[in-house]
Structures are given as structure tokens and as C-alpha cells.
Amino acid sequence: xxxxxxxxxxxxxxxxxxxxxxxxxxxxxxxxxxxxxxxxxxxxxxxxxxxxxxxxxxxxxxxxxxxxxxxxxxxxxxxxxxxxxxx
Numbered sequence: 001x002x003x004x005x006x007x008x009x010x011x012x013x014x015x016x017x018x019x020x021x022x023x024x025x026x027x028x029x030x031x032x033x034x035x036x037x038x039x040x041x042x043x044x045x046x047x048x049x050x051x052x053x054x055x056x057x058x059x060x061x062x063x064x065x066x067x068x069x070x071x072x073x074x075x076x077x078x079x080x081x082x083x084x085x086x087x
Contacts, residue, residue: 003076006076013068014068017061017064018065025057028057032053
């Protein structure tokens with residue numbers, strides 16, 4: 001695969017991941033906000049779980065973006081050995 005085609009695919013993929021994050025983060029935050037303070041207590045298990053759920057949600061999208069990008073960079077800089085100069 002050529003580097004230009006791979007770059008275009010990577011750019012489209014990252015655009016889709018960023019759009020999904022922007023589209024899904026607001027409803028997810030609203031759901032987590034509705035869970036916080038549901039029983040009126042100051043610090044409950046639900047409040048702690050909502051914060052951890054936000055962290056997992058953000059980490060999931062970070063991994064969805066970083067791992068393929070890292071693979072692409074490693075693939076782009078990977079070089080097959082050229083043995084032609086030793087003939």
C-alpha cells in the first residue's frame with residue numbers, strides 16, 4: 001500500500017473517531033451527571049463509579065486514536081533492508 005493511500009485512510013479514521021467522541025461525549029456526560037447525587041449523599045459508590053466511567057470512556061477513545069496512529073507511524077518508518085549495494 002502506498003504511503004499516500006495509507007495516510008488518507010488514517011486521516012479519515014482519525015476524523016471519524018474524533019467525530020464519534022464529540023457526538024457521544026455530551027450524552028454520556030449527561031447520563032453520568034444524572035447518576036451523580038442520585039440519593040443525595042455526599043460521596044457514594046455511584047458518584048465514584050460515575051467518575052471512573054468517565055475516565056474509562058475518555059481512555060477508550062484515546063486508545064482508539066493512539067494505537068492505530070502509532071501503528072501507522074511505525075509502518076511508515078519501517079524500512080526493508082536494501083541489499084543491492086553489497087552485490
